[in-house]
Structures are given as C-alpha cells and as structure tokens.
Amino acid sequence: MPHTILIVEDERNMRMVIRMALEDAGHQVIEADSAEAALARLDRPDLAVVLTDLKLPGLRGEELVAAVRRERPEVPVIVLTAFGSIRSAIECIQAGATDYLTKPFEAEELLLAIQGALRLYDLLRENQRLHAVMSDARPRRRLIGDGPAMRRLREEIAQVAPYRSNVLITGESGTGKEAVARSIHEDGPRAAEPWVALNCSAIPRDLMESELFGYVRGAFTGAAQNRLGRLEQANGGTLFLDEIGDLDLALQGKLLRVLQEREFSPLGSDAVRQVDVRVVAATNRDLQQRVREGAFREDLYYRLDVYTIRVPPLRDRLEDVPDLAAAFLAELRAEMDKPVLGFAAPALLALTRYAWPGNVRELRNAVERALLSCRGERIEVDDLPERVRGETGAAPVNVAAGPGAEGLDAWLEESERRAIVAALAASAGVQAHAARWLGISERSLWHRIKKLDIKVERTVRE
Incomplete structure (x- = not known):
C-alpha cells in the first residue's frame, strides 16, 4: 500500500508549494485546511505522515498533534513553525511530534524530514506487527490428527492457501472451522498481515454494520470519534467471517460490494474507501437451503463459494x-x-x-x-x-x-x-x-x- 502524507495548512499558497515539492518527489499527498478537517482523515489506513502548521483556525496545531498521538500513534507528525515560535515547536516535540521545520525552509529540508518520518513510520508499523505476534495469547495451533480425513483437509488447505480466492468453510459447530481458516491465513502469502475474525451471530444486528464497516464521527449518537471497522482492520490480510449464514440480508448486499469492487463506505460517510482483504467465511448452516428460503443472497453465496472446504465431524x-x-x-x-x-x-x-x-x-x-x-x-x-x-x-x-x-x-x-x-x-x-x-x-x-x-x-x- 502506498504511503500518504497529510498536509495541514490554512494558507492555500503554502499548501500548494508543499504539495508540489512532495509530489515531484513521488509522494502521495492529501490536504486539509484546518485541524478539524485533518481529524476526519486520520482513519485512512494508508496515512503515514502528518505535516501540520502550528497556527491554524479553530483547533491549534498542538491539539492536532495530541489527537494524532492518541488515535494513530504509529503516524509521525512534523510541525511547521515561524522562527519566533520555535519554543512552541519544541513543546510539540515534547508532546509527541517527531520533527519540526522553521519557515521559510528549502525543498531539500522538507524532503529530508519526510524521508526520516517515513522510515520511522515503517519501523513503528513493524514494531506494532511484532508486538501483536508476541502478545498473542494463543500460540499457533496446528491441525491435530493424522487420519485420512485430516490428511485430505490439509491437502485442501495447501491447495487454496497461496491464493487470494474466497473460501467457504462448512461443518458442524465445534469441528474447528476457525482453526482451518487460520491455517489458510498462516500458510498463505498474507501470514504476516492482519488476521481479523468476526462472528456474525454474536453481534446484535443494529451494531453489526458499524462493527464490520466502521463509522465516522457523528454517524450516530455516541460516535464521538472515527472508528475503523473489522474490514479495514484486516486490510492487506484476512477477514474471517464466522457463521456467515446469520448475516442480515441488508448487510449481505454491502458485503457483496466489497467482494466485487474491493471498496466500501463507513457508516455515516459517503466517502468510498479501497480495501484489500481475503475473505474466508464459515457456516454450520446449509447456505443453499438458506438461499431457497430467501434468507441468503444467491449472488453473495456464489461469491463466497469459490472453493468450499468441509470440516469433518469428530x-x-x-x-x-x-x-x-x-x-x-x-x-x-x-x-x-x-x-x-x-x-x-x-x-x-x-x-x-x-x-x-x-x-x-x-x-x-x-x-x-x-x-x-x-x-x-x-x-x-x-x-x-x-x-x-x-x-x-x-x-x-x-x-x-x-x-x-x-x-x-x-x-x-x-x-x-x-x-x-x-x-x-x-x-x-x-x-x-x-x-x-x-x-x-x-x-x-x-x-x-x-x-x-x-x-x-x-x-x-x-
């Protein structure tokens, strides 16, 4: 995924100069003219650096630095300040900013600061990934058993794991469908990327949409800040949808869009976001029967049923x-x-x-x-x-x-x-x-x- 740099600057000309310098160097850039506008963009999964002026209308730059540290601690912040405000810049460094530039600055200074921030971002992301691996309370569990049924199951996992194709896992409750799904993830090329599981039968219907797709601030009463859904948390990796047969019909259409177009919109937003996930679904229900009953979309069933693995009962x-x-x-x-x-x-x-x-x-x-x-x-x-x-x-x-x-x-x-x-x-x-x-x-x-x-x-x- 390409890295994106967010420029937060209320002076249009300065914003344009910075953007041109960064784009000429091959960087991907987005803009905001206030701290409030910047906050609405912090949930972008490709955001790698925030470059912000200290003097902004509304929320001050210092408050934006604090918000970035709170919501996206892996994203470095570079503050821009006038010569007479160096003390404020130093206070921002103490509050969590990683660097500062004094106006006016040369393009070379800017690019060097951005280069250092991107290196730091990559290190922090890798540290997060390693920490998640080290702190995972559940060690990787191999599929246990060497009988004919398990040998066939391992062969099927080996057959589908290297690809991004959707997989549908069927079997009775308690047979180990999640362990099979995790093996598909861990044996494939996305093993180092996120693994996110969501049980479609365990979450109330009125909360399922926000849980799966996330929401933006103000989407509903109590939505005080943006929140990434499970779909975006799994970006680059694997999303495991357990008990997919219990997913509400209205949400089935939205999931179909993700599978077809690789895009979605969070709850409360019209903005379209791209996502790259492998979807592995599981069910103990007869989905074909659910389709005949009108409880499950036929087009979604065929999207999920690219390859079916049946987990045998014990x-x-x-x-x-x-x-x-x-x-x-x-x-x-x-x-x-x-x-x-x-x-x-x-x-x-x-x-x-x-x-x-x-x-x-x-x-x-x-x-x-x-x-x-x-x-x-x-x-x-x-x-x-x-x-x-x-x-x-x-x-x-x-x-x-x-x-x-x-x-x-x-x-x-x-x-x-x-x-x-x-x-x-x-x-x-x-x-x-x-x-x-x-x-x-x-x-x-x-x-x-x-x-x-x-x-x-x-x-x-x-």
Whole structure:
C-alpha cells in the first residue's frame, strides 16, 4: 500500500508549494485546511505522515498533534513553525511530534524530514506487527490428527492457501472451522498481515454494520470519534467471517460490494474507501437451503463459494481422538499447573468410543473436566464425564457399533487399530507399557504395529 502524507495548512499558497515539492518527489499527498478537517482523515489506513502548521483556525496545531498521538500513534507528525515560535515547536516535540521545520525552509529540508518520518513510520508499523505476534495469547495451533480425513483437509488447505480466492468453510459447530481458516491465513502469502475474525451471530444486528464497516464521527449518537471497522482492520490480510449464514440480508448486499469492487463506505460517510482483504467465511448452516428460503443472497453465496472446504465431524475421525485429547491435556495442565502425566488406556478407549456430538469443542471440555477430577498421575475412566463413560447409554459409533457393510474382518482390524493407538498415546509411545495395558507381549504389539501400519512417534522399549 502506498504511503500518504497529510498536509495541514490554512494558507492555500503554502499548501500548494508543499504539495508540489512532495509530489515531484513521488509522494502521495492529501490536504486539509484546518485541524478539524485533518481529524476526519486520520482513519485512512494508508496515512503515514502528518505535516501540520502550528497556527491554524479553530483547533491549534498542538491539539492536532495530541489527537494524532492518541488515535494513530504509529503516524509521525512534523510541525511547521515561524522562527519566533520555535519554543512552541519544541513543546510539540515534547508532546509527541517527531520533527519540526522553521519557515521559510528549502525543498531539500522538507524532503529530508519526510524521508526520516517515513522510515520511522515503517519501523513503528513493524514494531506494532511484532508486538501483536508476541502478545498473542494463543500460540499457533496446528491441525491435530493424522487420519485420512485430516490428511485430505490439509491437502485442501495447501491447495487454496497461496491464493487470494474466497473460501467457504462448512461443518458442524465445534469441528474447528476457525482453526482451518487460520491455517489458510498462516500458510498463505498474507501470514504476516492482519488476521481479523468476526462472528456474525454474536453481534446484535443494529451494531453489526458499524462493527464490520466502521463509522465516522457523528454517524450516530455516541460516535464521538472515527472508528475503523473489522474490514479495514484486516486490510492487506484476512477477514474471517464466522457463521456467515446469520448475516442480515441488508448487510449481505454491502458485503457483496466489497467482494466485487474491493471498496466500501463507513457508516455515516459517503466517502468510498479501497480495501484489500481475503475473505474466508464459515457456516454450520446449509447456505443453499438458506438461499431457497430467501434468507441468503444467491449472488453473495456464489461469491463466497469459490472453493468450499468441509470440516469433518469428530465422529468421522475418531482415530484422531487420542492425539487431540493429549494436546488438550498438555495445554490445560499447563494452565492449571496440575502434574497429570496422561490418560490411562481404558480412559482413552472410552474417549474413542464416544460419538462426540459437540465435536472437538466437546472433547476439550471433557478433558478439562477430567483434569479437574483427576487425583492421580493419570486420568482414569471415572474422571471422565458420565456421558463419555457410557453410563447414560450413549451408543458408541463407527467401529464400536459393530461390523457394517465393510464386513467383520475390516471392523475387527479397525477396532484393533484404535485400541493400539489409544494404548500408545496413553503410554507416551513406550511400547512396553502399551503392551502391558493391552495384555499382550511387546513382540506381539510390535508385529501388529507393523501389520496395521500405525505411525509411532516414539518407539522406546522399556
């Protein structure tokens, strides 16, 4: 995005001279003849430097400096002052301005000051980006699981991540659609740019427009200053719209304009702003059915549905449950500072036999509950929620449901695979311990691992 310099000067001739000098040097320039007019332009995402006179009608230059420091702390301010007002310029420096020029000044002085301010702007922006990365409380979470469904999902992510095409992610609640969207962002060329998420079902309809598109001062009662919306916050990066099926019809038309024209207008303004975002949307609804019901725009659906990724429910990838449970346990025990080593094999077997109607979210909650209940070194079956233990009669699914159309041999093989994977996960990969829990010899376990082609990260024999 090109850098823009804002000139704030009430003398038209001086403004014109400065503009010509900057444009001749290849800079992009906008103007304001008062501090009030300048304040209305502070929300431009490409604003990189403010060059302001100290003596302005209305608000004084010092007040403008303070406003820039408050609203856009990454934007350097250069103040222009007459020779007799150097003390005021120094006071502005102390208040947050980065440099000052004394009138009259040469074009070369101006360009050197601008060059220094632009370098400072780039450094401050990079510092902001690094600070956001360092202070992100949630470390990047890899997609956990190595079953066929997850391998296909990773292949699809790798296929779409390098491009700017819109992606629609579908799946039941709790399956991890946001984690998939974040992987698309982090594996693509915009990984170093903003990631902004917005849940369309979590914000009241009357607030959604201002949240998504932002607003200008005076747009409504209480709008005391300009505010960037999520769309503009994501400029250059990725905007994740969760539960897109719940977006109000009136706002769907405005979102369609963004996808088609890459432009929008904030609430309360007729000014058109350009934006460069990749939109990744997610839903647990059948959008085609919503289109037939008249609740979702067909043209928006086709704009979003450039590429669809379906996230499988957890019941369709139960082979990943041990890995997921182990990852959640590691995360939660660190938060709780509780020295639980892992799961007993029977507990892991119970986890792999449960249907998980709430998907990955329910599994994480179950692990948290079990960790709270656990009094030993390992989580036992009795530590699990009652519904997971099966005492309420919850029917196990997939392999636990018995042989289906695939035949008895295939069912038995898959059941054996699950038991071995659960035992290995419970024993942290120590085959001697896993064999003991399974009631077989270590040699027999080794042969079965080879036969079933089970991947073992750790093959310690103790």
